[in-house]
Amino acid sequence: MKILFLSYTDFNGGAARATFFLAKGIRDLGHDVQMIVDIKTTDYYWIKSYNKSRIRKFKVAIINSILSKIKLKGSSYWSINILRNKNLVQMINEEKYDLINIHWIGNNMISVDSLKKLNAPIVWSMYDYWPITGGCHYTSFCQGYESNCSKCPQLMANSDYMSKSLLRKKTSFFRNSRVKLVPPSNSLFDACRGSSVMQFTKDNIVTIPHGTDLSLFSPVDKREAKIILGLNENYKYILFGSAGGVQDVRKGFQFLKLALEKLAGMKTNIPVKLLIFGQSEPASSLNLGIDIIYTGVVKDDLSLKIIYSAADVTVTPSMQEAFGMTASESMACGTPVVAFATGGPRDVIDHKVNGYLAQPFDSDDLTNGILWVLKESNSSNNIRLNARTKCEKEYDLEKISNLYVNLYKKCINYE
Numbered sequence: 001m002k003i004l005f006l007s008y009t010d011f012n013g014g015a016a017r018a019t020f021f022l023a024k025g026i027r028d029l030g031h032d033v034q035m036i037v038d039i040k041t042t043d044y045y046w047i048k049s050y051n052k053s054r055i056r057k058f059k060v061a062i063i064n065s066i067l068s069k070i071k072l073k074g075s076s077y078w079s080i081n082i083l084r085n086k087n088l089v090q091m092i093n094e095e096k097y098d099l100i101n102i103h104w105i106g107n108n109m110i111s112v113d114s115l116k117k118l119n120a121p122i123v124w125s126m127y128d129y130w131p132i133t134g135g136c137h138y139t140s141f142c143q144g145y146e147s148n149c150s151k152c153p154q155l156m157a158n159s160d161y162m163s164k165s166l167l168r169k170k171t172s173f174f175r176n177s178r179v180k181l182v183p184p185s186n187s188l189f190d191a192c193r194g195s196s197v198m199q200f201t202k203d204n205i206v207t208i209p210h211g212t213d214l215s216l217f218s219p220v221d222k223r224e225a226k227i228i229l230g231l232n233e234n235y236k237y238i239l240f241g242s243a244g245g246v247q248d249v250r251k252g253f254q255f256l257k258l259a260l261e262k263l264a265g266m267k268t269n270i271p272v273k274l275l276i277f278g279q280s281e282p283a284s285s286l287n288l289g290i291d292i293i294y295t296g297v298v299k300d301d302l303s304l305k306i307i308y309s310a311a312d313v314t315v316t317p318s319m320q321e322a323f324g325m326t327a328s329e330s331m332a333c334g335t336p337v338v339a340f341a342t343g344g345p346r347d348v349i350d351h352k353v354n355g356y357l358a359q360p361f362d363s364d365d366l367t368n369g370i371l372w373v374l375k376e377s378n379s380s381n382n383i384r385l386n387a388r389t390k391c392e393k394e395y396d397l398e399k400i401s402n403l404y405v406n407l408y409k410k411c412i413n414y415e
Contacts, residue, residue, distance in 0.1 A: 001408060002098045003026065003099050003100075004092060006035075006109075007019045008037065008106060010037045010041055013243055018211075020035075021213050022210075022400065026405060029398075035047040036049070038109045059108075063082065070155050078137065079108065080166060081108050081112060083111055084111050084113055084114050093118065098120065100121070101123045101408075102123070111169075112169040112173050115177075116173055122180070123404075124179055124181050125182045126192075127322055133167070134152065134160075135162060140153065149167045182205075182407070184344065185322060185323050185324075185343065187342070188323075193205060209400065210323050211395055211397035211398075211399070212325075213397045214395075217308070217333055217391075218305070218388075219309055221309075229295075229306060234271060236270055236374050237273055237275045238272055239277070239314040240253065240256055240275070240277075241307075241326055250318060252317030252319050252361075255366055259367040260289070262364065264288060266367075272290055273292070274288065274291070275293050275295065276293070278295075308335050309334065311330070312373075313338060313373040313377070314326065314336070314337045315370060316339045317366060318339070320342070322344050324339065324345045324348045328395050331348070331390055335384065336373045338366065338373060340359070340361060341359065348395075350386075353386050354389075356372050357369075
């Protein structure tokens with residue numbers, strides 16, 4: 001099969017990395033997968049970027065400027081994608097692909113109207129809520145996407161004409177196209193089933209989790225990993241990571257901060273430090289009562305594997321998460337995860353088996369979870385083995401790639 005992956009970028013960010021690994025996994029099965037991206041950062045020959053005109057770049061900047069003025073403080077990232085992209089559509093249709101797999105296409109990469117002009121069946125892989133909303137990538141628990149996205153709580157008053165218009169376009173697209181929508185978790189599947197854009201095509205929703213390359217993300221001896229990173233072997237390390245660093249409200253560092261402050265005041269006899277990847281040390285250091293070590297931005301997966309392996313527990317306290325790539329990668333490296341029992345992490349983590357699911361947004365229970373994992377890891381290796389085993393059973397990249405290939409074949413009537 002000749003498959004196109006359409007993605008805003010090829011490797012920067014969690015969605016792009018998941019897309020890249022899936023493309024590589026399907027290529028390893030013998031299929032011709034190519035990627036077209038807006039921003040290319042790797043040198044793989046099967047990944048191409050398309051040239052944007054200065055006029056288009058200017059229009060994108062104007063749209064983003066308008067969005068920034070009507071969005072309320074604390075809103076999630078938004079994409080309107082109202083700019084048609086005739087050159088990209090022509091570039092795709094000329095290649096005569098058997099199927100097109102859409103991935104994360106925000107920031108005006110291609111409009112929904114332009115997607116209608118693609119001459120191939122479409123599979124749309126989800127990395128957030130954007131395919132079913134009027135513009136927000138995360139809903140902050142608003143359920144406006146179930147109706148018409150009016151009175152949007154993330155926009156200034158009387159600005160919801162944008163969200164309502166985009167939602168209508170998406171409803172039309174999903175109703176009249178050969179499109180399969182692929183959420184990576186049960187919670188996102190439920191959201192799709194309840195959304196207005198899928199009201200006429202509920203049977204076109206298929207859940208497939210994001211895959212993890214288990215040959216890449218595998219356990220490194222914890223002592224050796226700590227030595228490589230220059231960490232003190234006598235301490236237990238609590239890991240937190242986010243591309244947006246501690247400032248990204250959705251990623252929930254504010255809850256971890258409270259949990260660690262409580263932990264610092266307890267007499268646990270467990271010496272701990274906080275390890276943060278994804279950002280460098282800020283000018284104003286955080287005062288949590290425990291030492292903090294910043295790794296900076298991690299640019300390669302080998303380093304990330306060592307960081308996961310060196311940690312004794314990973315905490316992903318996100319308020320909303322479509323799946324939980326950080327959780328699955330950490331568990332693949334044998335490091336249990338503590339998260340809130342909401343969204344994607346409920347699929348990835350089995351409570352008190354390979355990690356801990358805290359009551360949603362209860363920082364005290366987050367503290368309980370961290371302590372439980374640290375104590376459980378001290379008493380046996382079972383929880384670490386369980387974490388790896390979960391990934392081997394459910395998130396192995398080859399298995400996930402085969403699930404996608406089977407879906408592709410059904411979409412293009414190979415079977």
